[in-house]
Amino acid sequence: MRTFFDRVYRGSKAVGLGMARGTVAWFKEGSGPVDFLIRLVFLLGGLALVSGLVQSAPVLMFGLTIWWVVAAYRKGKPEEKAAVPSPQESSEPAQLKDDSPEVLATLRKVAEPHAHLSAVAQALGTDTAHVREVLTRAGIPITDVRMKGRGVSTGVKAADIPLPSPSPGGTGPVVGPGQSNNNDTELTVTRFPSGARIISVPDPENPARTHVKVIGPIES
Secondary structure: OHHHHHHHHHHHHHHHHHHHHHHHHHHHOOOOHHHHHHHHHHHHHHHHHHHHHHHHOOHHHHHHHHHHHHHHHHHOOOOOOOOOOOHHHOOOOOOOOOOHHHHHHHHHHHOOEOEEHHHHHHHHOOOHHHHHHHHHHOOOOOEEEEEOOOEEEEEEOHHHOOOOOOOOOOOOOEEOOOOOOOOOOOOEEEEOOOOOEEEEEEOOOOOOOEEEEEEOOOOO
16 A cells, blocks of 8 residues: 555646646746736636536535545656666676786796796786696697796797797898898797708887797707
């Protein structure tokens, strides 16, 4: 019952406000003072007529009350709020960001000369399981390595750390051992009679640092 009375109460205010606004709009439609007075007389006369009918036939008051309650109940219907889907209920699955380039860049940055997974995870603010998953997906071997100042732990050997992608202009010239490279190319390959090769690439993020990869026999 309380819900019913609350709805009638809200509806009564809406009905009363609607009648007041309708009356004001009706008066504004008048074209001048004379038209305004005619409408005012008509309104007062109508109210007096209704009041006289109710006084002469009180049963009409019962009918007016029923009409008012029904109208108020209809007007007092709560507004239905539009359902807003939550992010979890979105029909489109969330696209995961591929952070492989960031992980590989951090791997090269922390290498001393090998790199522990824990050091990469610490630099990225993530866990070693995520770093291992990215490196495994990239096909990079993971084994126990010794990192300078950290001892032995699971990580990636220096020889297995991928170098940054070369510039679209192509790789630099191949020079022999002991020869200097006077060109402004980014990648330098030095060959030794034993068949070993050393590839040197400047770090694009730190010009003062050079990435070196040894292809051939290397001590663990």
